[in-house]
Amino acid sequence: MKAMILAAGRGERMRPLTDSLPKPLLMVGGKPLIVHHIEKLKAAGVRELVINHAWLGDKLVAVLGDGSQFGVQIAWSAEATALETAGGIVQALPLLGDAPFLVINGDTWLGLDYTPLVSQELGGDLAHLWLVTNPPQHPDGDFSLEGDRVWDRPGLTFSGVGLYQAEAFSALTPGSRKLAPLLRDWMAQGRVGGSLLTGDWRDIGTVARLRALDDELVSSTN
Template sequence: MKAMILAAGRGNRMRPLTDHTPKPLLRAGGKPLIAYHIERLAGAGIRDLVINHAHLGAQIEQALGDGSEFGVSIRYSPEAEALETGGGIFNALSLLGDAPFLVVNGDVWTDIDPARLQMRATDLAYLVLVDNPPHNPSGDFALTGDRVQPEGSPKLTFSGVGLYDPKLFDGCQPGAFPLAPLLRDAMAKGKVGGQHHRGQWLDIGTPERLAELDLRLTHAD
């Protein structure tokens, strides 16, 4: 399986930290945020990676190179302007191939095990959901059994980790567009599976949350 790490966000909420450093290269626990994703993917046997970038993207390529330092192979999908999640994935489909692939938001930290994720052959997506954090108390989607629905109770928060079949993007056109409408259409057809992850997960969306993660990792031992 191939995997894509989304790393094209501008990180406005992280300013001024992201004025001169792309968010994926901000450090916690002594290393860049994106390194945790690469190491976890490699540990799960996923070594063919695609990383998109826009803001200060050259720094990401310079820092990670071809991925050999991590025991993986990295190819890049540069975006002149950030294409949002849906547009960014669509722009990288030629690098991701025809089989289902894993996508991880670059601005989360989690202990989700990629090797344990599996989607039905008839599904278009498989989403990992987590308990609602304080900054998203209303959640995103409902989970009934192993089916993800746009509505229902209780709602959980999408972790930013999911499997996608390329067919999810059939009919899309190049450019910036969100992923959520495609997922909701697939949910309406009963073609989105999922699970509730009860382990560690943190959305690194603000300097305060970055500091919280740094403190957690620094004192992990």
């Protein structure tokens, strides 16, 4: 299985840190946030990665290169301006291939084993989403989980981790496109499965959250 790490966002809420550094390169626990994802994906058996970039993308490429230093292969999908999640996936499809692929938001923290994520099967579904209990900054949530089905009703928060069929994006025209409207269409067809993600998940969306995570990781290693 291949995995795509989304890393094209500007990170406006993280300014001024992201004025000179792309958000996925911000340091937590002694290494860039995105490196934690790369290492955990490799540990779960995923060695072919696709990473998109836009804002200061040359710095991402300079630090991560072709992935060989981490024991993986990185293919880069450059965007002149960030294309939103679905737009970025559509552009990267030639690199992702025809098989199901995992997508992870590069600005999240997952303190868990990635093996269950990469071993998930889609069956006839177009997507499988991992949902989390609502964090304080998003109390209303996004979607509901009933059994193994995800529906367009508030209840839980979408973690940004999803498994997708390539065919779900193959007919879409290139350009900027959000993911949520597509997910809602697929939910209406009953073709979105889901699971509750257990473990330490965090949206690293503010400097305060970044600092808090960094402090915890540094303390745990001392």
